[in-house]
Structure formats: C-alpha cells, structure tokens
Amino acid sequence: MSRLEKRQEFANQLRALVPQGQVLQSDEDLRPYESDGLTVFKASPLVVVLPATVAEVQAVLKWASKNSVPVVARGAGTGLSGGALPHEEGILLGLAKFNQILELNSEHGFARVQPGVRNLAISDAARPHGLYYAPDPSSQIACTIGGNVAENSGGVHCLKYGLTVHNVLAVTVVTIDGELVTIGAMGCDNAGYDLMALLTGSEGMLAVTVEVTVKLLPVPPVAKLVMAAFDSVESAGDAVGKVIAEGIIPAGLELMDSPAIKAAEAFAHCGYPTDAAAVLLCELDGTQAEVEAQIGRVSDVFNACAATQLHTAQTEEERLLLWKGRKSAFPAVGRLSPDYYCIDGTIPRRELSKVLSRMDELSKEFNLRIANVFHAGDGNLHPLILYDASVEGETERTEQLGSQILQLCVEVGGTVTGEHGVGVEKINEMCVQFDEATLQQFHSVKAAFDPVGLLNPGKVVPTLQRCAEFGALHVHHGQVPHPDIERF
C-alpha cells in the first residue's frame, strides 16, 4: 500500500470512530502539526485525530493497538524538545478539544480539568477564590496542563512551591489498549506504587492523559521583589548560596548575566542596571510580617556579598515589570542575533562559578556569544548561544559548543535536561548520562505500560544500538518559534 493509500485507509477507519471533521488528512491540515516548539525537527503524521470525548480517545487507542499504529499525543505544542514530533507511520492525537475546567472546588482546594486547559487559565479561574495553581512555566499563557504533566514542568517559583509532580493529585489516563484508569488520590497518597510520580514527566510514553486534578494553593497575601546588581557573576552566584545558608527559601531566585541584562532592558525597559555584570531577582512571598522580616535579611546578605546596587520594587506594577524583563529575556536576546539555541542543563549550585567561567572560555574558543539566564535557586541553567545560521559552519560550531556545555553539566554532577524534557532532541545525550543497564530498565518500565511500544515511539530513551552508534555527545541545533510567548 502506498503512503497515500495507507493515509486514506487510516482516515476511513478512524472516521468510523470519531466524527468526520475530527480526522485530518490533507497536507495543509497536517502542516500545523508537523513540529512542536522545537521546529528544527519536522515530520508529517499519516493522520491527525482530534477526539472530543474520553470514549473517542479510548476507541482511537484501541484501534491503534489492534492495528499496531504508533500514536503521538499533543497538547498546545509548546514543548522544546520535540516530544510531540509526529511519527511518520502513525497518528497524531491532538487533545485541544479537551479544554474544559470540569470542577473548581474552592472549599477543598482542587480543580479537575481536561488536559487541553492552559496552565494560566487554571490560576485565572481560581484567583477570584483567593487560590491559584503554583507551577508557572514561563510559557504558561499557552502551554496546557496535559503537556505540563507530560514534561513535569517547573517555573520560576518551583524552588519554593515545587514542580508539577508536587502539585497534581490525580490523573485519569487511557492506556494503549484503550482502558481507562485513574491514578493518584484526593488524599496524600494512594495504595500500591506511586504511579502518579512515574506518569508525571513521562513525555507521553506510558499513557494518554484525559483528566488532571490539581491542587490549588492560597495566594500569598504579599509578594516583594528585591533586585540586586553585582560586578561579577561569581559574586552573584555566591550570594545565592548565602541566601539559602541564611535559612531563607525565596519564592523565586533568578540570575541574569550582562548580555541577558542588556538585551532584556532594551526589550522591556524595566529598569535593569545595564552596567552590572550580573543581576539577581529575589522574590519573597508570605504574610506581611514574614516578608518584611525576610527582605531585611536578604538585603543584608546581598550587601555582604558586595552588591553594587540594591532595589526593592516599590509597587506591584514595578514588581511585574521587573519579572516581565526576566520572562522575556529569550525573545530579547533573540533580537541581538539572527539565531539562538537554548540549552537546558541543571548543575549543583556550588559549581555555578566554575561552569560559568568554563563557559566563558568556551565562548571565546568557539567565537560565539553566550547569554545566560539561570533559575539560580535550583541550579537550572539556560545558556543561550547566539549564532547566524546563514554563516557557513556556524550552526555546526553552535552544536559543538552546546554539546560541550551539556557535557560540562554532566561532568559537574548535573543533568542534560532540567525541565524541557528529552523528547527527540536530547536522546543521544541520554547515552552519556545513563549506563546501559539503567537505559534497559527504562525500556522495561515503558514495556510495563506499552508492551509493543506504540506510544510516542523513538523518544526519551535511546536504544542501546543507537548509543553504540552515537559514541560521543552530539547536540542538535534548535530554534524557538513564537518568540512572543514568554519562556523559561
């Protein structure tokens, strides 16, 4: 059967399971689904299916299982590691129609939502009740809760409030054979193994999420932002360790280096000191009494670490403006250069100075500029390599530099991905971080849920053969589309 015949055959069969208009097969209809936020990888699925009910998801997965057809689930497609890249021989299961908040229980502090609900929409709905959903990835205006569960998304406030895994109570999923099962509990734990932890961050490899119950937390009555400038990145890094040593866990603690500061200031006009080598943004939240006490202590620490400038946002507008600069740092840096490539490593915080100075050397060695924004509180580093893809050889140099940075992260005891996921992008680097036996165990875990390997095949865990062929680190070049969406 030719590809076109196969496509027609699949579409016909799927139209018996879901309403006509929810099966897409023409080239122009498929194009928007060719890639996720990592557009360097593109593939066309045979068919896109847009189920609108749980029963339709079950029917489609049963069909896929019976016919051994690969299935890739997709939320808003804002992912940055190619996790929702379609499979050319499979179907793309778009969950955009699952966009309803099913229940918002302010009395008991939870919301039951469909997977296609946007992250920010949950907090928007909860806020009139004095509640919110804590994880706040910078793409929260667009990304969906289903995708957040798949990636175990964090955000600038996760040092204090945790990642998705800490804020989700239960998920209802459909297994590859079409069975519906709810994992997790409305209490603090469930009987048996903690499948909730396993499913969170599993990048669509184990099951398809059709409902998510999230915890809602009371909105902190007061939030204050302290901005501190330093004349070296090292002293800013030391200040981070000293805040923690003081026994203070800020709600957010972000570091930007000079190139990032200049770019963000030019973009957002938020009042960053452009002559500083590094800026720390430290947010403290809680009751009035707590926040006041902590601001004094944090300011003392920053002064002791030779902060060249110290400023507390005077109004809520100013606080939000200072955050806006940080959250738009990436598109801002993007204006300095025709192309940029984002790295997502995590390192033990104590290695920050070492990693930054090594990165500085690498930057000179490769003759490529690097700007850094850094979730300093939890060691998650986002170096941005600035390059021009139209200059011959520059893309390759960027790849090599990115690869060296990731190796550096693993070398100092960190990881190749802190929050963007492995997807297809970092699958080779998994060979560097994990040994064969551990990778094999990952495959066995996958097989426990999906014995034939039909859910998102070829992602997250490399085959041992692939690792053998790979042999050394390699990082693909990537670009972030939709620079208007705040990220990281």
Next chain:
Amino acid sequence: MTNDASNELLGSVREHVVNEQPMHIVGGNSKAFLGCKLSDVDDAATVSLNNHVGVVNYEPTELVFTARSGTLLSDVVQTLKQSGQQLPFEPPQLPGATLGGTLACGLSGPARPYGGAARDHTLGVRVINGKGELLRFGGEVMKNVAGYDVSRVQVGAYGTLGLLLEVSLKVLPLPETTLTLAFEQNEHDTTPMVQLARRFLPVTAAALIGRTRYIRLAGSDAGVQAAAKELGGERVVDNEPWQGLRDLNHEFFNDPRPTWRISCADYTPALTIPNDEDGQPAKVLYDWGGAQRWIKTSLASHALFEIAANANAHATRFSTAMNNEPSHQPISGVSARLQRELRTSFDPLRLFNRSRFHPELDS
C-alpha cells in the same frame, strides 16, 4: 561511621538471583510491624544493609543530602540539624530506623500535607534491581527530567522494586520559630482544619485528638507570632503532640488493639466504624489536617479495606497482629495490572520482599 558495602551487596543479590532465592531486605528492622507474611518464604535469605552506612555528600547551601541506605535516620537528622536543616517530611524516628527503610516504607510525619512527602523530596537513588543490576536514577540536582522518575517510584515500594543503596534528598532549613496552638471543638469534625488549609498561614501540622484541635505554626519568628495572634487558641508549652504522632508513641497508640491508618481526602466525613465483636468502640485520631486517620480496632482486615474503599481511601495495618492477612489495601483492575507489570520490570522473579507489600502483585 562510614562504609561502602555496595560491592558485597551486589555480589550477594547476584548470588541469590542465580539461585532464585527470595530475599528479605532489612535495615534496622524497626518497621518489622509493617507488611504481611502470606507466602511461605521461610527459606528467604536476609540481606542486611546495616553495614552500608555513611553520608556520601552534603553541602548545606545546595539543600541536597546524599547518604547510604543503612545510615541511621537519627544520624541523618543530627547531621542536618548541625547545619540548621531538616528532612521536611518529618519521618518517624523509630529506634534503629535507617534512611533506606524510611524511604522504602515511604513514611512521612505530621508535616506531610504542608511540607510534602518522602517521595516529594527524593531526588535520586542508587538501587540493585531483581536481576542483580546496579542502577542509578535521578541525581543530586533539584530539577531533572532525564528519563522516567524511577527515584520517586522506589519510595514506598517496600523494596519490591529494588534494593536501595543510596538516596539523595532535598532538605530545607529548620524554622526559626515553632509553636503549637490548641482549640476546643466537636469530636470527629475535620472542617476547621480543612478551612485552615485554604488560608495562607505558616501551618506545618494540624491534628484532632478527641475534642482538641492542635495547630503547629513554624517559620520566621515574625510570621509565626503574627499568625498565632490571628488564630487565637491556647499555646501548648511542650509543643506536643507532634513527636508522639510522628514516632507512633503518642498515648493513643497504647491501646493494645491493632493500629490502622486510613489515608483519605482531608474533607472526608467521619468514617463509620463498627464496634469490635466484644462491643468495644473503635478509637480514631485525625492527623494531616484530616487526611490521615489512625484507628484502633480489632475488626478484620477486610472490614477496614471495605470502609476505606467506600470513602475513596485506602487502609494500611501498622501492626504485626493478623500478619497472615494482607496489610495494604488490595489493588484491582487496570491499576493492578500496570503495577504487576511494573513489579515484573524491576524484579521478574519476585525475589525482593515477596508478598510483604501487595501480595496480589506477586501472584
């Protein structure tokens, strides 16, 4: 004391795997009262972690602590305290308890609903699986999404997904000030605790014992004092009952009948528990703001499982009595199938702690 017995342990497990001999994994044996003994595993070998001890890595400013599984929990707590830090999940400090056993049993204390569970603070593990392979998952960093989150799944798995060799945990600063308030209220009514959870206050524990509701506040001194003023109530001088609830030696536990734990939504109404055969009523204590209920009763296991199931909850027996009956709420349906397959993927021969956790996953 510090000693790395990884190689000996790996050798020992491999030998038992070759011989298909079941193994009991034992740390300090302080939690021998947990789990059941259903199948005939008398020929099981004991693999002891007592000799695999010591802190591997601890930098207070990193908020990360890594130690070998046989390390005494009391040593861990002491080491952290010297740097002004703590295990945020407040695990029971039973005499002789080890770090590995604490994580394997997934036990968290009164702080659980407010500060997170043992699994929430687990960042990485080294384990030996049931095929005799040494594996490493997660790491020593706060954010890590490389591969499936196997580290957290190991927590509370009773060693049935692998023998824990080493764990890395997120730790947090000790609070500047801690104080406990007491309030009189109606018995069995968790509503005031549920309402409190919707307010932004530095609450780190809430329990209802008889007619007294206890609320613990902890954090910066200014914040705690302000919250205490706002809440009112009577200040408890000795800061109890938290240590007794944490270590399961509060006077409530003196009742000689078996102890049961029911984990449910905090807003679940009072459960109806029939009297014992001799007419004695059950006793109930509410911890975790109502989400963890301790029960003293002589009822049969299946009766407790039924009560829990009807409340969308699950029950666990914390007692050696009746240990020829299941101790953990039986799992069924699709979830059981997935969990059985997961167990198979780590320990295909069911060699680790066979039948101790959920025997229905081992048959």
